[in-house]
Amino acid sequence: MIEVRNLTKHYGDKHAVNDISFTVEDGEILGFLGPNGAGKSTTMNMLTGYISSTSGQALINGVDILENPIQAKSYIGYLPELPPLYLDMTVKGYLNYIYDLKKCKLPRKAHLNEVMALCKVLDVKERIIKNLSKGYKQRVGLAQALIGNPPVLILDEPTVGLDPKQILEIRTLIKKLGKNHTVILSSHILSEIQAVCDRIIIINHGQIAAHDTTDNLSKNVSTDHRVIARIAGPREEIVKKLRNITGIKYCRADMEREEGVYEYELEAKAGQDIRYELFEILRENNWPLLSLKSAEMTLEDVFLKITMGEGLVIEQPAEQNDSDGAAADAQTADETEEKKEEEA
Amino acid sequence: MGAIYRREVGAFFTSSIAYIFLAVFWIFLGYFFYATSLVAATTDMSGMFQSMFLICVILIPVLTMRLFSEEKKQKTEQGLLTAPVSLGEIVFGKYFAAVTLYTIALSMVFVYAVIMSGFGQVEWGIVFSNFLALLLLGMAFISVGVFLSALNENQIAAFILTFIALMALYMIDVIKNLVKVEWLADLLGVLSFYNKYYAITCGLFNVSTVVFYLSVAFVFNYLTIRIFERRRWS
Incomplete structure (x- = not known):
């Protein structure tokens, strides 16, 4: 011991x-x-x-x-x-x-x-x-x-x-x-x-x-009320429609992933599942949903947040959650850490 | 202590240091034996012993330079200092490994004595006391070398510093003769390594000399232990 x-x-x-x-x-x-x-x-x-x-x-x-x-x-x-x-x-x-x-x-x-x-x-x-x-x-x-x-x-x-x-x-x-x-x-x-x-x-x-x-x-650090959706369709209109989801806190379009396809970050009140309503809206407008994933923070994000001196704040969406997402890959951990260190 | 001692003796022979040291030591020993005993056709070997003082000043730094500096450089020191052994065991293990190699080199004088005994009467008592004097001198010098090796990460730096230190000890007599202040000259006389050694080679074996050299060896090994303690606490 x-x-x-x-x-x-x-x-x-x-x-x-x-x-x-x-x-x-x-x-x-x-x-x-x-x-x-x-x-x-x-x-x-x-x-x-x-x-x-x-x-x-x-x-x-x-x-x-x-x-x-x-x-x-x-x-x-x-x-x-x-x-x-x-x-x-x-x-x-x-x-x-x-x-x-x-x-x-x-x-x-x-x-x-x-x-x-x-x-x-x-x-x-x-x-x-x-x-x-x-x-x-x-x-x-x-x-x-x-x-x-x-x-x-x-x-x-x-x-x-x-x-x-x-x-x-x-x-x-x-x-x-x-x-x-x-x-x-x-x-x-x-x-x-x-x-x-x-x-x-x-x-x-x-x-x-x-x-x-x-x-x-x-x-x-896991959250079920934050999702990242990749949707094909007109950007402005999608954002406008998605903001009508009940209980949504914010919705914003991220960068263009493929031609005419954007990623959208959606956050609702804690405990609220917005995936059904999201699907309904997309179906009504015929906007294909190409991918949907939960924007849960990985241990990596927690680690970065803690070591960057920000404390454990889960309200803000994680910055690095753009690619393969949840899997805590050693390679990315190293890279992001180096990147952060350089910035610091 | 046994493990460290055995590894260190082994390391002398796996690196080239043991061979270089023994070869050069024996070249000089052989030359002085030839020049002072064989040429003069005498069984008195004190001339050879007197000359070996300076050879020790040059060669002992070779023996001690890497003992601790290399540990520090290769980061193996960390393994040694986190092993369940005392600092004393570490320092004395290494110290006696160097003393062992030095004793092997020195033992050649008995081979010469045996050769001489074929030609005339050899005073074994004198040969033995000379051997002992050179051994004690070496033990004191090696402790200085071990100490300076612990202070340096670079073995070349350790070599040079040890050489300078031993040279300074050798020069005490020269400085003593130049100093006009009486008490200072007396003090230097007390500290002199050479006059004590010289006295023995002339046949004046003195217990206080034995105590002097052993004390020096003890003091410097103790200081080496203190260095590691200090480093841990800094």
């Missing part, structure tokens, strides 16, 4: 992490989500005893990481952002070294083979780490964290540099490990966190911006 109380880290005047508190129960997977530089890695570094906290406390299985570092560290398997690999060693030699370094008591050969099989690095065990691909290096890094079978796993962006198939494998592995380990996982990829974690903490500017279960965070 991990208990964090009012953890704070200052670098001079800069508050890298400011007053963070949370607990992670046994067998729970907690996701740390936040843009680059939000304080994810700093928090993890404090939890693992790599750096000290300015104030506050971190307890690993009830042991304070600063008061009794060696005991606390023995409970933790840590995969830092950059796996701490000695490039001139073989995979097997390196893992043997880690086994000795952690003063592991498990049967050496069986345990190392088990970990290597789990991380799928058995086929490269005789190779020099320097010559491995990024994906393999990452998996050797994960193997290193698993040696000694520590009850707590802290993984800083564990799927960076892996291909989609490997990402899926690692996620499955983490989920499996989460059954009998306490896991903290950081990522800036939403779909990953969503797929793996039981609970999510969104960190921004060194503070917890949101903290809830994955289900709740997703639920919070």
Whole structure:
């Protein structure tokens, strides 16, 4: 179990992490989500005893990481952002070294083979780490964290540099490990966190911006009273007609998607389903409805809103909801995030 | 400590450093052995030992330069500092790995002594005390090198700084002779690494010298540990 109380880290005047508190129960997977530089890695570094906290406390299985570092560290398997690999060693030699370094008591050969099989690095065990691909290096890094079978796993962006198939494998592995380990996982990829974690903490500017279960965070943001419709027909007239729908709050035409086809954003009062009435109007006027989708916010939008410092406001339509919509695609998450960062 | 020590000794040999160090060390040792003992046809090897002081000043930085700087550069330091080991184990593990390699290099003097014993009477006591003096000197120098390696991310910078530091220690005697202020000259005399070493090569084995070199080694290893503590808390 991990208990964090009012953890704070200052670098001079800069508050890298400011007053963070949370607990992670046994067998729970907690996701740390936040843009680059939000304080994810700093928090993890404090939890693992790599750096000290300015104030506050971190307890690993009830042991304070600063008061009794060696005991606390023995409970933790840590995969830092950059796996701490000695490039001139073989995979097997390196893992043997880690086994000795952690003063592991498990049967050496069986345990190392088990970990290597789990991380799928058995086929490269005789190779020099320097010559491995990024994906393999990452998996050797994960193997290193698993040696000694520590009850707590802290993984800083564990799927960076892996291909989609490997990402899926690692996620499955983490989920499996989460059954009998306490896991903290950081990522800036939403779909990953969503797929793996039981609970999510969104960190921004060194503070917890949101903290809830994955289900709740997703639920919070779903809306059934906002739709985006793609309709072929005269723009002005359509808008005029659609504004007659009972209970509608606003209707506006978006950009032209195909020739003579516009997308329209419609919002009604909360709880009101406008889809039937919309269909009736279109049918009466013979305007073909080419697509209709609910303008629900994805976790991505929530994330962007929270990290952009706007807070959780669901009244405004999400800006990015123009394309494939609901599916939280890792690629788009990255792109939009970069775009936002540039703008900021 | 064992794991770090073994990995570090292994790393000396997987990188070229061990071979370069041993080769160059033995070239000089062999040359001085030839020039002071063989040519002069004497079993007295003190001339060779006296010359090795300067060689240590040049070669020990090679041994210590990458010990911590490389960890920092490759980010492997993070793995080391989050492992369930104490800072003392980390620092001394690396320190003794370097001392081990240095001792291997030094042990060559016994090969020379055995060769000499075929030609005449070798004073084994003197050979052994000389060996011990050079070993202790090296242990002090290595601790300085380890300390400076922990301060630098770049191993070339660590090498140069260590070389300058050791050279400064070597120069204490020269400076002492130039200083006119009596108390300052006395102080420099106390701190001098060379006069203590020289005394032993002349046959004056002194326990205080042993204590001096070991204290230096202890102080610098302690300072290295403090650096890591400080870095964690900064």
